Amino acid sequence: MAKVEIQERKKRKSCSFCADHVEFIDYKDAAKLKRYLTEAGKIIPRRVTGNCAMHQRMITKAIKRAREAAIIDYVFD
Numbered sequence: 001m002a003k004v005e006i007q008e009r010k011k012r013k014s015c016s017f018c019a020d021h022v023e024f025i026d027y028k029d030a031a032k033l034k035r036y037l038t039e040a041g042k043i044i045p046r047r048v049t050g051n052c053a054m055h056q057r058m059i060t061k062a063i064k065r066a067r068e069a070a071i072i073d074y075v076f077d
Contacts, residue, residue, distance in 0.1 A: 012050075013049070013050025014050060015050060015051045015052040015055055016050070016051070017051060017052070017055040017058075018052055018055065022055070024058070025055070025058040025059055025061075025062045026062065027061075027063075027065035027066045027069065027071070028066070028069075028071060029062075030066060030071050030072055033059070033062055033063050033066055033072060034072065036049060036059050036063065037063065037072070037076075039076055040075065040076065041073065041074055041076050043059070043060055043063055
């Protein structure tokens with residue numbers, strides 16, 4: 001019974017990119033992309049960030065492009 005009450009209270013996170021009507025995520029915007037990285041340099045999953053699947057894929061591609069272009073480090077110290 002307690003488990004049902006906890007599930008009812010959880011609020012679904014909304015995608016911040018959908019709210020702002022973003023159609024493209026630029027890989028050169030390092031400050032925005034670093035919000036979606038852990039301190040170890042890993043990409044934060046969408047269940048934590050609350051992004052939709054489409055924008056999470058765009059973020060992943062942008063982060064990987066930025067890493068390849070040496071805009072973002074692969075590993076942070």
